[in-house]
Amino acid sequence: MKNLIRVLAGATAACMIATPVLAEKLTIATVNNGDMVRMQKLTDDFTAKNPGIEVEWVTLEENILRQRVTTDVATKGGQYDVMTIGTYEVPIWGKKGWLVSLNDLPESYDVDDILPAIRGGLTVDDNLFAAPFYTESSMVMYRKDLMEKAGLTMPQAPTWDFIGKAARAMTDKQNETYGICLRGKAGWGENVAFLTATANSFGARWFNMDWKPQFTGEAWKKTLNFYIDLMNDAGPPGASSNGFNENLALFQSGKCGMWIDATVAASFVTNPKDSQVADKVGFALAPDAGLGKRGNWLWAWSLAIPAGTQKAESAKKFVAWATSKEYLDLVASKEGWANVPPGTRASLYANEEYAKVPFAQMTLDSINSADPKNPAVDPVPYVGVQFVAIPEFQGIATTVGQQFSAALAGTVTADQPLMNAQRITERAMKKARYIK
Template sequence: MSLLALAGCSGEEDTGPDTLTVAVVDNGDLDVLQDLSTAFLDEHPGVEIEWVREGENELRETVSTDVGTGAGRFDVATVGTYEAQVWAGQELLTPLTDMPEGFDPEAFVPEVRDALSADGTMQAAPFYGESSMTMYRTDLLEEVGVEMPDEPTWEDVLAAATAVDEQTDTAGACIRGKAGWGENGAVVTAMAHSYGARWFDEDWRATLDSEQWRAAAETYLALAALAPEGVAEAGYSENLALFQEGECAVWVDATSAASFVTDPEASTVAEDVGFARAPGTPEGRASNWLWSWALAIPASSDNSELARAFVTWATSSEYAALVAEDRGWAAVPPGSRVDLYDNPDYLEAAEPFAELTLESIRTSDITEPSSEPVPYVGMQYVDVPAFQSLGNAVGQQLTQAVTGDLDLDEALERSQWVADQTIEQTRLLADQEDAEADSESTED
């Protein structure tokens, strides 16, 4: 009997369709999931799936609002490691216990599984896992006489991008300029941590006015100056398209992009792409982040049994085999299941990037992202509820620095002010909650 049948819920007695509402980020891997979901529906007569697909910024706002208010619109939603940790503390997600037969937490890459868990219980199942890496055009770097090291520094990346930009007709770099904590905020935060910067010191004092933050921001702006036109509106998806179209030479971004930039049916430069580790600094560390677009079941869903069946199917080895049959092994969602990296067919198809992806995931130290001690977890984010609004606000300042509407001094000064205000408001709310708790205790 197939995993689908074991996990399924029979619809034979239903009088109408049982609708599963699924919210997903609009990217290539999840596009494939939607296309292949007919296999799930074939095993579940009487079930329909309503898909809600949005860009990263829009999806985060939509899902955060729905989950936070308990509206119950979504039965399954793509969330990341940030939401899995933060929302677990607020009991906004359904822990992945009592799952259908075939769901095994031990099947997932340990670092990804742990990042999606709270108190040892998974809060979401990884659809794919990722870190970050350096992707570059081997033909263009050879043309300008530059060699990309296997473990580059940000100076190496900037030098290569500058050489291409000055000596060819191709833009030197692609980089996220679109404002958002998960867009330019993610890239700059990982970059800043690699420079030894931190959002907050051990006493939760904001430190965006530090020399390390300035050094990271200067590198970010230098790369943005080498990007194709429209960099301020370019996020992950836009940069992926630009790189595939041969519009830039160097791109530091998610490892999950690797299969798309080397797909000859989607990428005009598929045969000329090289990979290296995410950049770092001699005095800091590498900037390789840890992330997963994962499938979670909001606590407000009234269709959790069917949602559990869908999550089990979509993160299974059976689904991986279905993708391989339909799209090829290189297109299988990476970084989530251990058995994928024991599969010789996958390792051969994804040879240019498979081992580097797994190594980057496993060496991302999200508990110690900076060379300086921090009170939070996260390489490209800070695992506190207020970071969504804070990261968005700082992302706006950085985008304005990219467009020239703000100089760097003013952008960092405004960012420091926002961070100061955010942490002060957080303290006041915490003090208020403590006072209310003490009052209730006294009354009891």
Template sequence: MHLRSTLVSASVMALVAGGALAEELTIATVNNSDMIIMQELSSKWEEATGNTLNWVVLEENVLRQRVTTDIATNGGSFDIVTIGAYEAPIWGAQGWLVALDDLGDAYNYDDIFEPVLNGLSADGTLYAVPFYAESSFTFYRKDLFDAAGVELPDGQMTYDQFAEIVAKVHDPDNGVFGTCQRGKAGWGENMAFVGPLVNAFGGRWFDMDWKPTIDSDAWHNAVTYYVDLMNEFGPPGATANGHNENRALFADGKCATWVDATSAAGYIFNPDESSVADKTDFFQAPKQVTDKGTGWFWAWALAIPKSSQKADAAKNFLAWSTSEDYVNLVGETKGWVAAPPGTRKSTYENQAYLDAAPFAKTVENSILAANPADATLEPVPYTGVQFVAIPEFQGIGNYVGQQIAAALAGQMTVDEALKNSQQFAEREMAKAGYPK
């Protein structure tokens, strides 16, 4: 048990002591609970170093747009940016990010799970450091399942079985919807759910010749399932709901099931944040014709743009905010259930965390089991579970997400959405010169 609840530890101070004093760093980040905690606790780092942080906190889609534009144009607006396992290797390889292999022995790189390090690296160089990592699983209300007489099948259920269960626990007259899934358009919003759903139905983004396959039967079956499920058993106005909105709905007792990020468990199981903390359990994200690629892999991480003039001070903050000592600081001040998950082996060897987080081992196993190099039933030329690790995917994924959101809202049919998406993807890939 560490006893550093109100102090910046000696080992981390050794990392930050060499930084330039009286620097103001501008950090762009996402408006999720883990980063809100980091923003609050960062005052300890500011007091210890004399540096200050100017936080620019943005909704996920807006963050991606702002940061991508600034990085690509060498704008220099930010000294630290919040990015993920999609951007880090691509932007690192393009020379847009500062390498982060030199944070010192005290940082203990060996403590970080290897898949997380690999997901944030390019050609063996680390370009972002993780503050949490995640796969996905299904949150569900035990009390509602028991009341409806629902028994979970042995092993990983299919999406057909999931729909049958959702129908049994759907109770809108009492303010409980059978399921809440992401509907807000964006490659990292609705497509984070739809992508693994397509994998489960046997689909893929591209064939081995880089030809888009969005108009395939597998895509049609998956997206039709999604639209029908949400229209029949989801909350109204679902196209406005992304991760944060659904997390709030579930925590407020409005959803019987929710397939989403394992990292949300620290919020849902926290009685200070969630009204259903003692009524919730979890099971594996469903499969359908295959179990490949049904649980996503993601890491939110911090990186330093090459355009920053304050890289040394920025590295010092990264060394503090993604360290083992920071994980312990969160656990001791905010409760161990809220500790950043999925990045460090030491977290999963800490008995205080294991006692507070019933989901801990499931999350660890899910992250280690996710295989971005083998996430589809049929062979593909790309890596990635819920995204495709090529620069063109951001634009394609956003467009497809918009089309599927329009189908969910009843503004077009699924056929029209997928036809439009196929044509757009074909144009973008031809413009980019694929196959390369």
């Protein structure tokens, strides 16, 4: 009997040894831009350091990503373990209890190295609810050769009048060279982001201090008419369908004289592997209209952990890896300092090697010039430069963006979308009881 017990015990032990330990799989939802695609390629570094964790990526176009992660986090569906979300969502979702606090990240992570303005925007009630993967403002990227050919010199801090003049002078439609590429694709994070930041510089605002929409004011009319006229004269065909990725492809292929968009794009347009004009690109601050505000935004794509996940501890390990100083060093070692995710850590801008990158200082200057607490020329009751940090904004601005895109496509006159935007926004704000 004793021998039989020993045999059974030995067999049981052998089975235990032979049975592999199943890895925990993290599902990560992210946007389909260059920095996130690069992170996916470097994931082997994370899994090598964390052998008990596997990673599955869900990579989506920006508008679709926002829709899906919003649904999942609100219902605590648990479909994703790590989400790529922005500066708009973090304070709203953090207050609702939809995100896991990151206050217990290891000391080696050095949370104090995150730039204060960025860390503050991701913190609610002293809880850090997301870790910034990269931070961006917006700036002018332009073709130095085409600017010179037009007989013009780009100022470091241009006006919108100069941008309009230069764009028209650089346009050669017969040879498919367009003076300027700007976002036209409908979406609160696409054309609305660009036009809201632009409107700030023209003296417009979404709401007055009583939360009444302001789209029928002269400043919004001037903004939208300037934009449509400029794109009709100097923009590419089909601009109403172009977002960040479409304009990036146009600029990289040499079809845009200027592109005003996210500072993070600088590494893509100056990378000779991808850009035909890599050695011809210059940079300048986003334009102004002489009213004291520039048309640039402030945004951080960050990694957050939804409260619905069952894998919070493994998710924290991934977030800490992807947003660490060591990750920046990893990217630099593989692809050079110019391709490091920008705008998140003070130590990056203190790095002598990174300081040599041609767009590093302009990126930092652009980030520092944005003021989310005072985004417009006149006072506003909200926080946010290219968005309004209230839960209702996403839905309102998605519909407003469709109106603006239709105006650019020429299906309606410029005045009609502004009247529609006023009506749409008033109705939504009354329903939410901001106004009577």
